[in-house]
Amino acid sequence: MPNTEKIALVPATNLERRVKRQVWALEHDFFAVTAPGLEELCAAELKALGLTQIEPQPGGVAFRGRWECLYLANLWLRTAGRVLLRLKDFRVHNWSDLPRQAMAVPWEVYLPAGGAVRVQVALRESNLKHSGRVAEEILGAAAQRLASLGLEPPVLAEGATDEALTIMARGAGRRASISLDLTGEHLHRRGYRLDPGQAPLREDLAAALLMLCGYDGQVPLLDPLCGSGTLAIEAGLLARGLAPGLGRAFKVEGLPCHRAPAFAHLQKKAAEKTRAQAPLPIEGRDRSAPALATARANALRAGLGQDLVFAKADFFKADPPAWGPGLVVINPPYGKRLGSVREAEEFAARLGRRLREAYAGWRCGVVLYLPNWAELLGLKRTSQLVAPHGGLKVTLLAGDL
Template sequence: MNQYFATVARGLEPIAAQELEKLGAKDVRPEFTGVHFSGDLGLLYRVNLWSRIIFRVLVPLREFRCVNAQMLYREVQKFSWEEYLTPEQSLAVNCTGSNAQLNHTHFTALQVKNAIVDQQREQFGERSNVDAQNPDLLINLHIHENQAILSLDSSGGSLHRRGYRPAMGIAPLKETLAAAILEMAEYDGSLPFYDPLCGSGTLPLEAGLKALNIAPGLFREKFGFMSWKNYDEALWEEIVGEAEKADLPALKAPIYGSDRDGEVLKQARNNAMNCGLGKDIQFSEKELYFIEPPADSGILICNPPYGERLGDAEELGDFYKLMGDVFKQRFKGWTAYILTGNKELAKRVGLRTAKKMPVFNGSIACTLLKYELY
């Protein structure tokens, strides 16, 4: 059994832990912005392929005391890097966290890189090049107070970049957060889904992938572990083959998205085509005032602007009031969810909340508000 660590957005640790357990992870233990777990190599591949919630899967190599740059350099050099990296392969280093002496992540990453390539020069007379965009080996260093954890990043790029969405609207929701919101709303594909402010389509697309049991990693061309010396291509192909057979042939209930912006809807439709959902999600151009329920009951989820990034909070008050009025008058029998980072705007909705769930959208403290519409 190998030890792994999944990084996750703040506040989503319990949801990520549940997802990992469903995927077969053992010894699951959430902590701040991450989840420890254990499993075999197949689990590592499966989590990268199937996780909808987490950002990266790290494989810890060693933990050590680290108070300054000199100590960091010495400790990194103690590791036998030839087991993981040849001079012909490229590398990159990501750093998170800090302490009193190591308080600039770029400088800290430079110390790690220097320690590795200096070891290579001494052993082989040549060294790996740095490739920040597409390295063969991506190394992660996390510093907390005077402790450091050195890990390999098995995911490569963040898993929220599914690979299906080259087109994004203004201030898009990360796919991982959209998937977490669907979990919080207990969406399972059995009821109609509608996002009346869908933008480039993240919520409807993630709803579609979930409803059809499509592994989000199927759209990615590369994962970090594919360049590792222990990469088992046959095992990976077996796990991908299982995933390709696991998707459902059709939606149990329809999925809808609408937006006032016709150009951003073109992006949404392109994104849907890219992940094979072009015929499954029904997008339409509509102002909020003119929307109608597409079914007698269902789940409505939206992420309206809340003044932090888009629009001005004062001007948005009337919009929130309109949103509440439309939902109350036209969507009887539905359950609505609104993600907002502005408590004053939330009050303007004018509906009684059935539940308030804290969640972070990046660094913005938000609340997912649930409304039972009768």
């Protein structure tokens, strides 16, 4: 039972003042978590949003700015998974550094009184050693801080519930950090893909391939093996200037530090920036009718029903669209997931032959299961990056035909 007498000790106005002073009036250190390999693209996205204090690091991009930067990142980032607020980043001389740092966090401005939290601990050659104790120490510090102010302490979430707020503790060598996940459900879950189809490409990787190709909606685009339509849909979002996070909720919205009017203002501005229609054709093709039905349903849910065209065609037999040349992007079946590796390699070689024969003058982006298959495609002026995808490492390759 909540202790209502104690809760009255910190009146709402007092908490609001604390939030204004300690959150909205200050700059903060944030971290956009990405799949390894996507850091530079994510940094470019943050730069395009007008942010200046940006530093790509392994596994993400550190950035510093006012509270509004968090909302911009949550709303607009296509290549990130989540946005963390760095509460503490410190050197660990001995164990007592952890409770001291954890006690110095003004938890009341971040955690809702009595809210469910989980503490996720990752230690790598850290002199903090015991992850269970790290979690206990942090939760204990937060509980003590809230209780001392007469606020109901947080409760430890049971199991993997989406309701809980995640505090993340990291320890590597002599450094440690405490962060708060302000995103919640992974950013790549844009909400349009209810039916994933077979071997779908994760949305952040699809966006990354398009960015690697320099796609901004100003060239026509074809995905001739579109499956459930992820590449075409991500292209549609980019071409329309649609913020991928516009239709979804974020964890920060339930916290005392949430600045609802600022968030609503940024949502409104994002909605106003959206183009009424993609300026140039975006076409998805597949030889499978069920895949095309899924792609159409996903595109409708993404609000791109008018922008995307889907057609049944076999890539090796059909001619390129009459509107070409443009950008052709392909996520072919890869060995481990569909069929065998050898079949996938032969498929990549056939793709290369067909691309060179029928798509000369096009720009091309391909997802490859093995990096040396790039030779099979024979692209010129290539750029590439490697990123994890469903337990594999895939190569995103961009170049000219």
